[in-house]
Amino acid sequence: MISRRKVKETVAGYLFCLPAILLFLSVGLYSVLFSVFLSFHNWAGVDFAGTARFVGLDNFRYFLFGGSAINTRIFFLGLFNNIRIGFFTIFFVIPIALGLAFMVTNTKRSGALRTVYFLPLVASGVGIFYVWRGLFGAFGFLNRMFSALGLEFLVVREGLLGNPRTAIIGVIITTVWAGIPGTMILYYAGLASIDETLYEAAEIDGASKVKTLWYITWPLLKPITIIIIIHELNKAFQMFENIWVLTGGGPGGATDVVGTLVFKNAFELQRYGLATAMGWSVFVLTLGLSLLSMKLFRSETN
Amino acid sequence: MCLYPFVWMIGTSLKTSMEALNSPATIWPRDGFQFGTYAEVWARLDFSRYFVNSMTISVTVVLGVIAVYSMMGFALAHIDFAGKKFVFVGFIALILVPGLTVQIPLYLNMVALGLADTLLGLVLPVINGGGPFAVFLFRNYFKSLSHELFDSARIDGCKLIGIYARIYMPLALPVIGTIAVFNFVSSWNGIQWPLIILRTRRWYTLPLGIMYLDQSAFSRWNVLMAGAMFSVVPVIIIFMLLQKSYMRGLVAGAIKG
Amino acid sequence: MRRFFLVLVLALFVTGLAVSGGKKEAATTDDAAGLTLWTWKIAMAPGFEAAGRLFEEATGNRVTVEAFSPDETYRQRVIAAANSGDLPDVINWWAARGLGFENTLVNLNDRVTDDFRARFGATAFNNSIVRDRDVRNWASDPQTSSVVLGLQAGDIHQIPLDVGGFFTIYANNDILREVGLEDTVPESFEQFVEFAAAAARGTNRAGFVFAGGLSDVYYNWMGRAVEASYLGVETSVGLINRQEKMSDPENIKPLLAFEEMVKADVLLRGSIAMNIDEADQAFAAGQAAYLLGGSFTFGQLSAMGMDVSNVSSFAVPLLEGSRHDQFLRNSFTLTALAISASSPNQDAAWALVEFLTADPVGAVALANDAYILPAANLGGHTNQLIPVLQNMYDGFSDEPNVVTLVDNHPDSIGRRAEWGELYNDMQRIITGDLTAREVAARFDANAAAEAAGGN
DSSP: OOOHHHHHHHHHHHHHHHHHHHHHHHHTHHHHHHHHHHTTEEOOSSOHHHHOEEOTTHHHHHHHSSSSHHHHHHHHHHHHHHHHHHHHHHHHHHHHHHHHHHHHHTSTTOHHHHHHHHHHHHTOSTTHHHHHHHHHSTTSHHHHHHHHTTOGGGOOTTOGGGSTTTHHHHHHHHHHHHHHHHHHHHHHHHHHTSOHHHHHHHHHTTOOHHHHIIIIIHHHHHHHHHHHHHHHHHHHHSOOHHHHHHTTTOSTTTTOOHHHHHHIIIIISOOHHHHHHHHHHHHHHHHHHHHHHHHHHHHHHO | OOHHHHHHHHHHHTSOHHHHHHOTTOSSOSSOOOTHHHHHHHHHSOHHHHHHHHHHHHHHHHHHHHHHHHHHHHHHHHOOOTTHHHHHHHHHHHHTSOHHHHHHHHHHHHHHTTOTTSHHHHHHHHHHHHHHHHHHHHHHHHHHSOHHHHHHHHHTTOOHHHIIIIIIHHHTHHHHHHHHHHHHHHHHHOOHHHHHHOSSGGGOOHHHHHHTTOOSSSOOHHHHHHHHHHHHHHHHHHHHHHHHHHHHHHHHHHHHO | OHHHHHHHHHHHHHHHHHHHTSTTHHHHHHHTOSEEEEESOGGGHHHHHHHHHHHHHHHOOOEEEEEOOSHHHHHHHHHHHHHHTOOOSEEEEEOOSOOSOGGGBOOOTTTSOHHHHTTBOTTGGGGTBOOHHHHHHHHHOTTOOHHHHTOOTTOBOOEEEEEEOOOEEEEEHHHHHTTTOTTOOOSSHHHHHHHHHHHHHHSSSEEEEOOTTSTTHHIIIIIHHHHHHHHHHHHHHHHHTTOSOTTSTTTTHHHHHHHHHHHTTOBOTTGGGOOHHHHHHHHHTTOEEEEEEOTTHHHHHHHTTOOGGGEEEEEOOOOTTOSSOOOOBOOEEEEEEEEBTTOSOHHHHHHHHHHHHTOHHHHHHHHHHHTOEESBOOGGGGGGSOHHHHHHHHTBOSSOOHHHHHHTOTTOOOOOHHHHHHHHHHHHHHTTSSOHHHHHHHHHHHHHHHHHTTO
């Protein structure tokens, strides 16, 4: 038996969601459904009604189950790179950004400091990749700095991006750098919204600073951490433009990611259907990982 | 580490194009400061027009995202309605939609609506794209504010819209500021989507205007970097101007929360 | 009070949106009643505009040029516009067969008469006309789209615009003079490596540089010529057709020579991560004795401020014992122009395409401002080209070289996925992670696996 109150609440709830839902229905739903539908077709990308061929699961077979041995291998290597980038980005970004957010919160007159941390977010246009190439080059700043400091073992002779084993490190450095300011702002807002009285109560109870941090601050930051993880995970799995400009997937395919494969197939080889199949396969994976991280964090909180 | 690339951009913009291409590793120009590049860029860049376009687009996106998704976040946090969980998870899943593969379908969608080459056609998908993330943040934030606030206001006979607009939104300044920063910067720097949806140059933004400054046979990084400064500096100024009131909002939010 | 202002600002924006979203823009497109041309090369836009003005003087049709950069954005832009029937009248695109969006382009079979073709170089249309074996190969590949499957032999959708050629080594004689090798053309690949090594040892500069960051540059600009000349046409086609093994003791020689070159330590440090601009600039700055390039490189070097009077060039040197002992450089079509099927002015668009490609007046105006080499025979107009462009012509031969013969071989099935992997693996020879023998074995295994999968 549904109560009248529940019906009223439901109507009200949906009224509040209405603008968002209408917007999604008008400019989101079609492209999502059409794109999923496309993944079961052979289509070059122009005039769907006239030229698309239904191919069932062939597209998925092609790169997931060895339909093309090479493309299957490349896809999973790319996916592995996505996972590595996502994992290490999150691994480094969260503690660094959290630390910086603490610093800024506890510093008086932190205006200038905030602007400095904010800079990478603003400067995230394409031009920044030129800066990275110069930094990582064989005679770039990084190598010269290591030499000058006597840390010869850290010098990568061909430059960080010129060695298949280290190129991914260069990519991760750029994603960490680009991820810090946004994450910091999120944590900063999270920290600022924590009720001061909680700390005061903890202090009265005689809890140590570390204990307060672990038992009060961190649990309250967990919801925002989930958002950050999903956000960074998504960026890592959809990465295209920065890899394309930074390494082109090289050397020797060492930094290929699914995004570069999707682009090549969709817009260079005119296999749009195949490319969407790749994109949605990754969607399923990231959705699973996101739900998993939500579950992990939630059960811990309770 | 944060400053470094930025200092480098300034340094490169002051080099000759040869030095910029030849020795990207150095920061300060060897061959003297070439302020002429800035003059060249300024003379060829229709700054005021592109700036107004950029501002219009970014501000519209920010206002749209905040207006539409704060309401939804509020509903998901405090109103107990059927199917809430499904709506929430469904929207979060939208964050993960593979952007590159929906590009062409999305474009066709906008054409069908008659919105190709319009500001609305440019802006609506960007708002929709920023939505899930904003909903996520708003919902969490509103949830972290006590529900008692909500209950007592209801008992006082406040309408839901009133509770949302008068009680919860003023408390939400920290999260509004965060979302504003994210969406402002990403739409300010956006290049791909504007180029696909626009047929004429009427709504070209600063980054797009800068991209077409340089018509030489190879990359003149000094020109591109000088151009980039014209795009980056306004955002920094806006951030510095706004951060004071943003900070005040943060503190106020903390106290009231 | 604050809230009131907020509402006011919001209201203003909504009104602004409504007004600007309306019909205002119809006026802007109407007054440009003429032809629109799209390209992705911003550097070519001034050339298109210069030629466009001449076209307007001659015909009264105004030409609007729009450039979308970079490449990856342009590809998306064109596919999007093709879907909605918004392609411009004329589209500049990479010269190729089987583009995948021919269904939105005008079939030019009837427009391209014998007379018209006679105005171009012999090989200019090679990349534009669908051949019998293309149709056969497409039919055998399950990934081919219906658009491409619908093409027939003889179909033409593009007119060649500009040509170029790779397979050129540039030498910095200022550096080579220090080791007594100035103006000396190496007689073989092996000798070239010796010279480069001598330069690297005798000076504090490197021997050789190319854009190693792009995996296929070495192979497509140099390796193919070395390979096809050494193995001959039949064996090269056999490798493409998966009938020959790369690891065969003879067939692996070109790859082994590449490995020897890497081991001789002649490459400029860091070239494995360089793009074309960076490699050219390193050479222009005197960091290496030799540079791998194409016909377009010379202009690039002088644009970068290099004193090109001390730079000489020669065709890629070949391995000792090659079946073909000389490599002639052919020009081939780089980009082409197509006409949109949705254009309301197809005749005028054709007139523009003809003016830009085949008419010496238009072609010269375009070439001189866009820094490209016209695909058409300019005849007596060649001397109107700027000297840099005239120089480019000098290196070309009309007689088909071995690479052209391989490309045009009637049995070739075209390069499949194993080749992309080969280019990646060759980068790993440079980085010392794979040997030539390992790369050859991997190539053979890849080819077999793909064939087994029906690809």
